[in-house]
Amino acid sequence: MPTVTVSPGAEATTTLTVRNDGDIVEAYTLDVVGDCAAWTTVEPARVSLYPGTSETVTVRFAPPRSHEVRAGEMPLGIRVLPAEHPESVAVPEMTVVVEPFRELRATLEPGRRRGWLGARFRTAVQNRGNAPTDVVLSGRQQGEELRLAFTPERRRLEPGESAEAGLKVRARKLIWFGAPAAWPFEVVVAEPETEGAGVEDARAGRPEPLQGEFAQLPLFPKWLLILLAAILALLLAWFALVRPAVRSTAKEAGAKAAQEENRQPRQGGSASGGTADGGQGQPEGQGGQDASAGASGSGGGSGGSGSTGGTGGAGANPEQSSETIDVQTGAGARKTGTYVVPEGKTFGVTDIVVANFQGDEGLLTISFGKRKITTIALETFRNQDYHWVTPIQIPEKAAVTVSVTCSKPGTPATGTQASGCHQVLNVSGVLSDAAREER
Numbered sequence: 001m002p003t004v005t006v007s008p009g010a011e012a013t014t015t016l017t018v019r020n021d022g023d024i025v026e027a028y029t030l031d032v033v034g035d036c037a038a039w040t041t042v043e044p045a046r047v048s049l050y051p052g053t054s055e056t057v058t059v060r061f062a063p064p065r066s067h068e069v070r071a072g073e074m075p076l077g078i079r080v081l082p083a084e085h086p087e088s089v090a091v092p093e094m095t096v097v098v099e100p101f102r103e104l105r106a107t108l109e110p111g112r113r114r115g116w117l118g119a120r121f122r123t124a125v126q127n128r129g130n131a132p133t134d135v136v137l138s139g140r141q142q143g144e145e146l147r148l149a150f151t152p153e154r155r156r157l158e159p160g161e162s163a164e165a166g167l168k169v170r171a172r173k174l175i176w177f178g179a180p181a182a183w184p185f186e187v188v189v190a191e192p193e194t195e196g197a198g199v200e201d202a203r204a205g206r207p208e209p210l211q212g213e214f215a216q217l218p219l220f221p222k223w224l225l226i227l228l229a230a231i232l233a234l235l236l237a238w239f240a241l242v243r244p245a246v247r248s249t250a251k252e253a254g255a256k257a258a259q260e261e262n263r264q265p266r267q268g269g270s271a272s273g274g275t276a277d278g279g280q281g282q283p284e285g286q287g288g289q290d291a292s293a294g295a296s297g298s299g300g301g302s303g304g305s306g307s308t309g310g311t312g313g314a315g316a317n318p319e320q321s322s323e324t325i326d327v328q329t330g331a332g333a334r335k336t337g338t339y340v341v342p343e344g345k346t347f348g349v350t351d352i353v354v355a356n357f358q359g360d361e362g363l364l365t366i367s368f369g370k371r372k373i374t375t376i377a378l379e380t381f382r383n384q385d386y387h388w389v390t391p392i393q394i395p396e397k398a399a400v401t402v403s404v405t406c407s408k409p410g411t412p413a414t415g416t417q418a419s420g421c422h423q424v425l426n427v428s429g430v431l432s433d434a435a436r437e438e439r
Contacts (some may be wrong), residue, residue: 022082030044037061067159072172075093081227106124106207139187146172182213190204330421349394354424356410361378366400
């Protein structure tokens with residue numbers, strides 16, 4: 001029997017002649033044996049022949065377009081089984097050549113990522129063809145803002161085999177201030193061109209380029225630039241206007257105090273002279289006793305006033321204080337952390353620092369008691385700080401509250417995405433005794 005060539009997904013036929021060389025009427029059953037039996041049929045599958053007659057049957061081949069049907073030569077046999085004389089079974093053989101076809105499937109995950117300088121993607125490739133093939137990965141971009149590197153760049157895949165390759169995208173320079181920039185790129189999955197293969201063969205089964213995007217975030221948010229400009233303006237105003245005025249006022253106050261101090265000795269000398277004139281008729285010892293008593297009475301009054309003032313100043317008892325609130329929550333969840341001001345104390349907040357070291361996404365709200373201070377989108381910062389010249393007073397038993405809504409955990413410096421969101425708030429200020437009403 002001849003060799004038959006067939007393409008997966010197509011159909012091919014050949015013929016087989018069955019002849020009855022016996023002396024009785026015989027019925028023959030035709031079966032396909034071998035690896036091709038699943039997609040090979042004989043029409044008709046049963047024939048009846050008179051002695052000395054023959055009939056031609058059709059053998060039809062229809063392999064599916066699947067990686068399970070390997071390309072190459074396959075042996076095939078047609079078993080012809082007589083009904084009356086089964087011992088005279090015959091199995092004519094032929095060779096079926098399955099032609100190769102190429103088909104690659106590829107995906108890029110995720111399609112978009114954000115970062116300050118770079119990000120990592122993952123490319124998955126599957127050989128859906130019926131022959132082994134080498135796969136080459138390459139990246140391209142219209143500009144020159146990115147560097148694309150695959151690990152590994154080349155891989156050999158058997159029919160039906162899948163493999164993954166890491167893609168590292170890195171920007172050539174940082175964005176210090178301003179708006180985020182979006183850099184689109186493409187991932188090309190191809191087979192190396194071999195000698196004797198035409199252009200159409202090289203492009204057959206090649207997937208379309210995979211589209212990806214790297215969103216590069218500025219290193220410092222835009223509001224920080226505005227804050228720095230405001231601080232610089234305040235410093236310039238201080239050195240140009242406020243500081244000279246303060247120095248001038250201080251000099252005037254010092255000069256006035258010096259003048260009053262110079263006047264006091266002259267007034268004391270006049271009083272002493274008057275006392276001497278008024279005490280001429282008294283004995284020397286008695287005059288000395290009266291002066292001593294007057295001095296003692298004056299000294300006692302001054303000491304009492306100083307003691308009262310010292311007691312009033314010690315009642316405030318101010319001290320520096322710093323508290324840390326650690327909030328951890330899962331994706332899609334919301335969690336609140338608090339610090340409660342102790343009873344009998346007042347907390348004057350001057351500084352808060354918020355740390356989003358994983359780069360999580362979501363919302364963070366800070367409240368002092370019933371007063372909401374700020375709500376921040378987590379994806380806009382890694383570290384955030386606030387400062388107040390005039391402390392914000394939080395009364396006793398009131399709370400500093402941090403509420404975190406986790407939309408998506410970020411990826412810390414280890415390169416592995418975290419299982420949940422994690423924020424840390426440090427609040428600093430002055431902790432003093434609360435004022436009590438006098439009865």
